[in-house]
Amino acid sequence: MTMIFGVPLAVFMGQLTLGLVNGAFYALLSLGLAVIFGLLKIVNFAHGAQYMLGAFAALLGFRYLGINYWLALFLVPLVVGAFGVLLERFLLRRIAHLDHLYGLLLTFGLALIFEGTLVNFFGVSGARYATPEILQGGLNLGFMFLPTYRAWVLVAALAMCLFTWFMIERTRLGAYLRAGTENSQLMQAFGVNVPLLITLTYGFGVGLAAFAGVLAAPLYPVSPTMGSSLLIVVFAVVVIGGMGSILGAIITGLAMGIIEGLTKVYYPEASNTVIFLVMILVLMLRPVGLFGKEA
Amino acid sequence: MTFMKKTLAASIAVAAASSLAVSTAQADMSDGEIRIGYLADMSGTYRDLAGPGGEAALEMAVEDFGGSVNGSPIVVFSADDRNSADVGANTVRGWIDQDNVDMVAGLVASSVSIAVTKVLEENNGLGIVSGSAASSITNEHCTPNHIHWVYDTYPLANGTAKAVVEQGGDSWFMLTADYAFGHALEADVTKVVEESGGEIVGGVRHPFPTNDFSSYILQAQGSGAKIIGLANAGADTVNAITTASQFGITQSGQQLAGLLIFLNDVHALGLEATQGLLLTTGWYWDMDEQSREWAQRYFDEVGRMPTMVQAGIYSSTMHYLKAVEAAGTDDPETVRAQMAEMPVEDFFARNGTIREDGRMIHDMYLAQVKTPEESTGEWDLYEILSTIPAEEAYRPLSESQCKLVQN
Numbered sequence: 001m002t003m004i005f006g007v008p009l010a011v012f013m014g015q016l017t018l019g020l021v022n023g024a025f026y027a028l029l030s031l032g033l034a035v036i037f038g039l040l041k042i043v044n045f046a047h048g049a050q051y052m053l054g055a056f057a058a059l060l061g062f063r064y065l066g067i068n069y070w071l072a073l074f075l076v077p078l079v080v081g082a083f084g085v086l087l088e089r090f091l092l093r094r095i096a097h098l099d100h101l102y103g104l105l106l107t108f109g110l111a112l113i114f115e116g117t118l119v120n121f122f123g124v125s126g127a128r129y130a131t132p133e134i135l136q137g138g139l140n141l142g143f144m145f146l147p148t149y150r151a152w153v154l155v156a157a158l159a160m161c162l163f164t165w166f167m168i169e170r171t172r173l174g175a176y177l178r179a180g181t182e183n184s185q186l187m188q189a190f191g192v193n194v195p196l197l198i199t200l201t202y203g204f205g206v207g208l209a210a211f212a213g214v215l216a217a218p219l220y221p222v223s224p225t226m227g228s229s230l231l232i233v234v235f236a237v238v239v240i241g242g243m244g245s246i247l248g249a250i251i252t253g254l255a256m257g258i259i260e261g262l263t264k265v266y267y268p269e270a271s272n273t274v275i276f277l278v279m280i281l282v283l284m285l286r287p288v289g290l291f292g293k294e295a
Numbered sequence: 296m297t298f299m300k301k302t303l304a305a306s307i308a309v310a311a312a313s314s315l316a317v318s319t320a321q322a323d324m325s326d327g328e329i330r331i332g333y334l335a336d337m338s339g340t341y342r343d344l345a346g347p348g349g350e351a352a353l354e355m356a357v358e359d360f361g362g363s364v365n366g367s368p369i370v371v372f373s374a375d376d377r378n379s380a381d382v383g384a385n386t387v388r389g390w391i392d393q394d395n396v397d398m399v400a401g402l403v404a405s406s407v408s409i410a411v412t413k414v415l416e417e418n419n420g421l422g423i424v425s426g427s428a429a430s431s432i433t434n435e436h437c438t439p440n441h442i443h444w445v446y447d448t449y450p451l452a453n454g455t456a457k458a459v460v461e462q463g464g465d466s467w468f469m470l471t472a473d474y475a476f477g478h479a480l481e482a483d484v485t486k487v488v489e490e491s492g493g494e495i496v497g498g499v500r501h502p503f504p505t506n507d508f509s510s511y512i513l514q515a516q517g518s519g520a521k522i523i524g525l526a527n528a529g530a531d532t533v534n535a536i537t538t539a540s541q542f543g544i545t546q547s548g549q550q551l552a553g554l555l556i557f558l559n560d561v562h563a564l565g566l567e568a569t570q571g572l573l574l575t576t577g578w579y580w581d582m583d584e585q586s587r588e589w590a591q592r593y594f595d596e597v598g599r600m601p602t603m604v605q606a607g608i609y610s611s612t613m614h615y616l617k618a619v620e621a622a623g624t625d626d627p628e629t630v631r632a633q634m635a636e637m638p639v640e641d642f643f644a645r646n647g648t649i650r651e652d653g654r655m656i657h658d659m660y661l662a663q664v665k666t667p668e669e670s671t672g673e674w675d676l677y678e679i680l681s682t683i684p685a686e687e688a689y690r691p692l693s694e695s696q697c698k699l700v701q702n
Contacts, residue, residue, distance in 0.1 A: 010517075019510075126530065147541045
């Protein structure tokens with residue numbers, strides 16, 4: 001059997017695949033953060049909670065309204081995104097002119113409120129969300145058994161990442177957005193409604209988190225605390241990629257998923273810390289992040 | 296004037312007499328109150344097995360006892376340790392220094408309990424550990440200032456691992472939570488598996504808590520072991536079992552052995568994913584009339600069936616209060632001695648006694664999770680297969696490394 005650093009090739013390939021799946025997930029979540037930070041300069045600490053709200057909305061929508069998975073994948077990001085719009089309009093906008101720290105504190109406080117409220121009603125054990133029938137079972141890749149659903153997560157997450165990147169970097173709307181954040185007074189002089197654009201962008205970022213939440217619902221037990229542990233990792237990914245860099249977030253997300261996956265084979269005890277080690281290294285060697293622009 | 300003087304004198308006399316009466320009744324209760332501090336994970340991974348539900352059980356015990364002992368009211372403090380040994384130890388230090396708390400109850404994550412019992416020993420306090428699993432709590436970490444009530448890793452290994460090996464599951468892959476409890480459970484399981492003629496072929500230690508288990512499940516799958524032993528707890532176990540079912544672990548001929556599974560875990564996972572799982576438990580709500588009766592009262596109050604830990608918190612608090620009443624003092628040393636003197640026999644514990652190492656030994660049970668067809672209700676989850684007598688279940692004193700035991 002071929003061995004790679006003392007691990008059979010099949011196991012190595014398997015871990016690589018799983019790392020890629022997790023990485024796509026990180027990419028999707030850090031993308032939302034990067035969009036919000038890049039365009040609004042808000043450090044959105046409620047991102048993990050909004051991801052969790054997405055999973056919960058899917059669960060409760062199925063339980064009480066009979067909304068199936070596919071419909072949830074479409075509806076939940078809209079509903080949670082609309083909620084994000086309200087947050088921006090009535091809370092975040094009021095502190096937009098203050099230091100970034102205030103936005104961070106406000107969103108962190110909101111995250112604690114969302115989590116605490118749901119813990120109070122649902123506990124932390126989590127509930128199961130059934131995998132849609134068509135995605136049950138698994139694929140035999142020769143070197144591993146890959147559950148079909150994980151393959152779907154990889155495809156769906158990457159597709160969403162590309163769509164977002166295209167929207168912001170390659171369309172007229174995206175150009176307005178980027179210009180609006182660069183010099184909002186000039187854009188307003190041209191007749192562009194910049195505050196509305198900003199509100200919608202925040203809503204879109206929140207919608208991305210909710211989309212990731214719906215994708216995660218059949219994978220992990222749906223619980224109020226599911227977002228908080230993930231958030232810190234995702235922040236590290238954004239910092240490594242370069243705060244605000246869209247493409248950076250996507251590529252770094254995938255890379256970190258793979259690095260974490262391989263750590264789980266070679267030295268599992270460090271799997272929770274390896275991403276932070278990379279972060280420290282990057283900050284020491286290239287403080288603006290791998291894809292960040294020098295100020 | 297004389298009248299005034301007389302009344303004054305009389306009222307002084309009455310006041311003096313009554314204060315004398317009060318001080319006699321409360322002579323040996325510090326501050327005239329019994330103060331119990333409830334410390335547990337109230338918001339994290341282990342919330343549902345003890346948490347607010349454990350506090351409710353404690354309040355039930357206080358209420359059932361009448362709210363006071365020999366005229367001294369019982370006061371309950373509570374705090375969230377957030378599964379952090381530092382937070383737990385500092386909270387308890389504050390309780391002892393500033394609030395004169397007499398007994399600390401709850402105590403869930405093993406790492407927190409070990410830190411807290413050290414603080415209790417330094418300050419001559421008293422603690423009853425109900426939620427923790429590590430058997431080291433009454434072995435190398437034993438103190439004269441705490442008692443371990445509900446269960447520990449020794450009977451978990453002794454019950455489940457032994458039964459699984461006897462049924463032919465003789466090669467194991469261990470999935471272990473990387474901290475005090477996981478290590479203790481892994482050590483106890485390894486010993487039992489090897490003694491029963493089985494073998495540990497591999498294992499992995501995962502950080503606590505872990506979100507994604509797919510990588511570890513894949514490693515377990517690759518190991519070729521017949522049994523994947525889960526030496527973790529709470530959300531980690533739930534997560535691992537969910538992932539294992541996604542990767543078709545049972546279809547490919549491997550079996551899971553959950554070494555520490557609580558009622559709320561099985562409830563959350565559902566019978567479809569957990570059916571047939573063998574587990575060892577210190578108590579189950581539906582095991583007999585007495586248990587059912589208490590569980591029903593708890594259910595009416597809380598809205599969920601109690602876990603063994605929540606039942607144990609009630610049982611141990613009751614026993615503590617009885618001991619305080621019998622001893623007529625809340626002095627930790629006297630109360631602990633009194634508790635050890637009285638046998639523990641209630642809806643929770645059968646054949647219970649408190650040993651010199653602080654271990655409350657009682658009968659344990661080997662249970663199996665029912666199939667969806669067998670279950671008749673939301674909480675009808677276990678079938679009790681056999682009873683493991685108290686003396687066989689726990690680590691014998693002859694093997695103890697506890698400093699309080701003369702070997």
